[in-house]
Amino acid sequence: MQRLILVDKSVIIRKVAKRILSDLGYLVSEADDAEAAMAICKGRLPAIMIVDASLPGATDLxxxxxxxxxxxxxxxxxxxxxxxxxxMMQGKRAGADDFLLKPFDRDILTKVFSNPSKTAA
Known part of the structure; x- marks a missing residue:
């Protein structure tokens, strides 16, 4: 099972996305800020991260x-x-691989993340 970290300040976004991504076979961790996400990553890096662009310190993270x-x-x-x-360029310069547009739903997340082995870096 691939590890995925969802970094978003919205509890609702994290809850909905976690449910969908867990159903797709991911082991999902959540963080509500950059500091919490970094602490999780220092313990064990995930295969995938979803970082909200509006999060303070997102590009630094x-x-x-x-x-x-x-x-x-x-x-x-x-x-x-x-x-x-x-x-998009700010995210790319910071090191982002790809982009997701919000609001996302089950269909979008399923399309992007439906095969965990294909999303691995």
Whole structure:
């Protein structure tokens, strides 16, 4: 079972996404801020991270994950409300691999994460 960390300040977003992603076969951890996410990652890096772009320190978190030994192997999704090029470039420069648009639902998460072995970095 692949480990996935969902980093979002919204309890509702984390709860819904955790349920969907758990149903898809992921072992999901949650963090409501960058500090909590980093603490989890220092204990054991996940295969996948979903980081909310509106989270304070989101790009710093991504850059810091990349600096951890093995951090380059984590597939990081930068989660945006709008697909604005400026924000996408900020995420990409920090080290994000891909993007997700919010609000997401079961169909979107299933399409992106339905085969855990294909999403592994």
């Amino acid at each position: 991504i850059a810091d994950i990349r600096k951890i030994p093995g951090g380059d192997d984590v597939k990081i999704y930068y989660c945006l409300v709008e697909g604005k090029l400026k924000h």
